[in-house]
Amino acid sequence: MSIQILGMVSTNYGSESVGWKGPLVDPTYLADFAKAHEEAGFDRALVAHSASSPDGLAVAAHVLYNTDRLGVLIAQRPGFVEPTLTARKLATLENLTGAGRVAIHHITGGSDTDQRRDGDFHDKQARYRRTAEFIDVLRRELTSDEPFDYEGEFYRYEGAFSSVKPLGSVPIFFGGQSDDAIRVGGRWADVFALWGEPLAQTRERIELIRSEAASHGRTIDFSLSVRPIVAPTEDEAWEKAAAIRKAYEANLEGGVGRKWRVGRGQNTAVGAQRLKEEASEKLVHDERLWFGVTQLSDGGGNSTALVGTPQQVAEALLKYHDLGVRNFLIRGFDPLADVRDWGHELVPLLRAGAAARENDLVPA
DSSP: OOOEEEEEEOSSEEETTTEEESOSSOHHHHHHHHHHHHHTTOSEEEEOOOTTSOOHHHHHHHHHHTOSSOEEEEEEOTTSSOHHHHHHHHHHHHHHHOTTOEEEEEEOOSOHHHHHHTTOOOOHHHHHHHHHHHHHHHHHHHHOSSOEEEEOSSOEEEEEOOSOOOSSOOOEEEEOOSHHHHHHHHHHOSEEEEEOOOHHHHHHHHHHHHHHHHTTTOOOEEEEEEEEEEOSSHHHHHHHHHHHHHHHHHHHHHTTTTTTOOOOOOOOOHHHHHHHHHHHHOSEETTTEEOTTGGGSOSOSSOOEEEEOHHHHHHHHHHHHTTTOOEEEEOOSSHHHHHHHHTTTHHHHHHHHHHHHHTTSSOO
16 A cells, blocks of 8 residues: 655744744745645645634635645534535535545544634533544445435434535544544544654554454554654754754744734643653654654644654654554644755655555565
């Protein structure tokens, strides 16, 4: 099975270390960012979601219309748009832009504060039950050749049907690390998304999730999210990492970005708690998995980094490939420049290394 390399686009320039610049929605920057991913050899770009951010479906459409083959992974929280309507939106977008270019990422929500901004006052356990129903209905709407009825705890339909169907399929990604998340993701997801944790912990999570999927007669794929920090030499890469941390500390102290960004509130996600615990244990795991930015954050989001030369970072990523990861989501701290840089060495090295493993040229 070939790997997929995913990036992440945003509607304006910025990160924890460089701050945020320009209008919140900059169409030219977004188009350039999408094209850079395509030119660098990425397969998809994640469109993130929060209760105060620009609409993900509109952002995804702009990305698709400004590229020829790049796909999108649209993050969304179940509960705000009906799954029947969501399915038709996704199928319509794929029909307009080409087969295989649209995927969806379900985020149940790790902050009650951010959920309530959109009017959701369910607790996390209820949200996971709702996510399970959402994915069930979504998949039926995308695939059913006949109208269907549905009656669950959160959704009820009579004669639900979509006349528009995907040209291929719409992969269903899912994120979460709690016991409830594993039960829902193992039962319903096509791809289970993991943060960049140490190899031993990642192996344990993959085995646990695979076991849950197998109990439903299913197999499941995995995605890993990490922030490469690369330079021509290893020493230069670690110097770059130290500069990123220092800049982030300065931005936190100076309140950079506060004029329009709002806090998401307390992050209660189990995955975030795990990352914070690993950051408190030590800042570097497995030789080059760096928690320097994670330590300064609330643990949420994609914050752990792999630090080294392009060859070293590619080799570190391929160790996760050996565990069963086939989707690699990488994004940078200087987002557009990093994507362009990775297209020269990191992306080709990662693809070549994965192809060698898949052809049994390199033993796992």
